[in-house]
Amino acid sequence: xxxxxxxxxxxxxxxxxxxxxxxxxxxxxxxxxxxxxxxxxxxxxxxxxxxxxxxxxxxxxxxxxxxxxxxxxxxxxxxxxxxxxxxxxxxxxxxxxxxxxxxxxxxxxxxxxxxxxxxxxxxxxxxxxxxxxxxxxxxxxxxxxxxxxxxxxxxxxxxxxxxxxxxxxxxxxxxxxxxxxxxxxxxxxxxxxxxxxxxxxxxxxxxxxxxxxxxxxxxxxx
Amino acid sequence: xxxxxxxxxxxxxxxxxxxxxxxxxxxxxxxxxxxxxxxxxxxxxxxxxxxxxxxxxxxxxxxxxxxxxxxxxxxxxxxxxxxxxxxxxxxxxxxxxxxxx
Numbered sequence: 001x002x003x004x005x006x007x008x009x010x011x012x013x014x015x016x017x018x019x020x021x022x023x024x025x026x027x028x029x030x031x032x033x034x035x036x037x038x039x040x041x042x043x044x045x046x047x048x049x050x051x052x053x054x055x056x057x058x059x060x061x062x063x064x065x066x067x068x069x070x071x072x073x074x075x076x077x078x079x080x081x082x083x084x085x086x087x088x089x090x091x092x093x094x095x096x097x098x099x100x101x102x103x104x105x106x107x108x109x110x111x112x113x114x115x116x117x118x119x120x121x122x123x124x125x126x127x128x129x130x131x132x133x134x135x136x137x138x139x140x141x142x143x144x145x146x147x148x149x150x151x152x153x154x155x156x157x158x159x160x161x162x163x164x165x166x167x168x169x170x171x172x173x174x175x176x177x178x179x180x181x182x183x184x185x186x187x188x189x190x191x192x193x194x195x196x197x198x199x200x201x202x203x204x205x206x207x208x209x210x211x212x213x214x215x216x217x218x219x220x221x222x
Numbered sequence: 223x224x225x226x227x228x229x230x231x232x233x234x235x236x237x238x239x240x241x242x243x244x245x246x247x248x249x250x251x252x253x254x255x256x257x258x259x260x261x262x263x264x265x266x267x268x269x270x271x272x273x274x275x276x277x278x279x280x281x282x283x284x285x286x287x288x289x290x291x292x293x294x295x296x297x298x299x300x301x302x303x304x305x306x307x308x309x310x311x312x313x314x315x316x317x318x319x320x321x322x323x
Contacts, residue, residue, distance in 0.1 A: 009314075009315065009318070012311075013307075013311050016307055016311075017304055017307060020241075020300060020303045020304055020307060021300060021304070023237075023241075024237075024296045024297075024299055024300040024303075025296065025300065029230075033233075034230055034233055035230045035233035035234045035237065035292065035296075036228075036233035036236055036237060038234075038237045039236065039237050039240050039241075042237075042240060042241040042244055043240060043244075046244055082251075085247060085248075085251050088247065089243065089244050089247040089248075092243055092247075093240040093243055093244060096236060096239060096240050096243065097236070097240060099236075100228045100232070100233065100236050198248070201314060201318075202248070202251070202252070202314075205252070205255055205314065205317055205318060205321060206255060208259075208321040208322075209255045209258045209259045209317070209321050210258075212258065212259055212321060213258050
């Protein structure tokens with residue numbers, strides 16, 4: 001492992017450990033939500049990684065259509081897989097939070113409904129990939145699908161929950177600022193950075209192991 | 223409108239449950255990747271065992287409600303989550319090394 005890469009991973013280890021400590025001991029309880037307000041420090045970065053992963057998938061899909069390199073297709077599908085995992089985590093953790101604030105796990109709130117639609121859209125992406133055997137055709141069709149799917153992401157994540165009345169707490173104020181105290185804001189931003197770093201590492205590993213299993217498949221086929 | 227329907231100790235347990243679910247989900251994904259990378263079965267079993275024990279500890283804590291003070295639950299949650307993160311990190315580290323070999 002090159003020294004710089006090793007160092008970055010050790011930084012990530014310490015960074016997320018510090019975020020965890022700060023989330024419980026440094027950030028004060030929320031004025032309205034009390035101790036449960038700490039959920040934001042973990043739940044929102046997960047939702048952020050979901051959006052980031054789907055955007056990365058879109059970028060690599062565009063690159064695939066331009067260059068037709070299998071690595072781009074692998075990167076696009078790896079990012080979409082990670083996005084789906086993080087979307088599931090955001091939905092599950094969001095519904096746990098809904099239980100203690102709204103009294104039930106699922107309320108068909110615009111935020112819940114839009115993340116569910118997003119989950120279905122990207123589940124369909126993987127279903128599509130599994131349905132096509134020819135590598136080149138699979139890459140081309142799923143790249144087009146991923147680009148179209150990515151267009152829906154900003155609407156479903158940022159627009160729909162703000163257009164319709166939602167019970168979901170919004171951390172973004174009407175003036176564009178973040179509605180949280182200075183200490184919570186520091187920990188929240190550190191958490192966003194930490195989860196972004198974690199995504200970068202997970203993405204690298206998903207691509208690498210994907211390449212390994214592809215190579216193994218080709219070896220056994222020949 | 224949002225209002226907390228539970229007491230503050232339960233609210234901390236919910237934060238622990240949410241964050242533990244996040245690290246657990248990431249662990250499950252990494253564990254799947256480690257199968258793909260053909261990591262030794264013993265290493266994978268040990269990691270899974272550690273993660274399951276961690277969840278069992280969290281569940282026992284939350285279900286029995288043996289701890290009643292907010293400060294103590296905060297410290298316990300912090301410890302549990304740090305252990306969870308260490309399990310995830312060690313899995314990532316092993317996988318990183320194995321996938322480069």
